[in-house]
């Protein structure tokens with residue numbers, strides 16, 4: 001399973017993406033390209049909401065330039081299938097939801 005960033009970097013596994021939790025007030029995590037010299041950097045986002053002190057997944061998506069690039073490389077069906085699986089892996093395996101809770105509580109003090 002390989003998708004590619006328009007910068008040329010191949011991403012074989014969802015674990016290769018960098019996750020950046022900066023937009024605390026918006027409850028949003030940026031999905032970044034693993035290539036530090038990437039000219040796009042932000043490839044997508046994960047949004048969540050906090051309910052009773054626990055973060056709940058809300059929505060996630062890759063941005064159009066990244067999606068479009070992979071559609072031209074892999075074909076529409078294959079690209080959508082792989083990107084969807086990568087989002088799923090990110091949400092279920094690689095986002096540290098417990099740490100998000102801590103970050104939220106620290107912010108409120």
Ligand SMILES: [Zn+2]
Nearest residue numbers: 005007033038
């Ligand atoms: Zn890139």
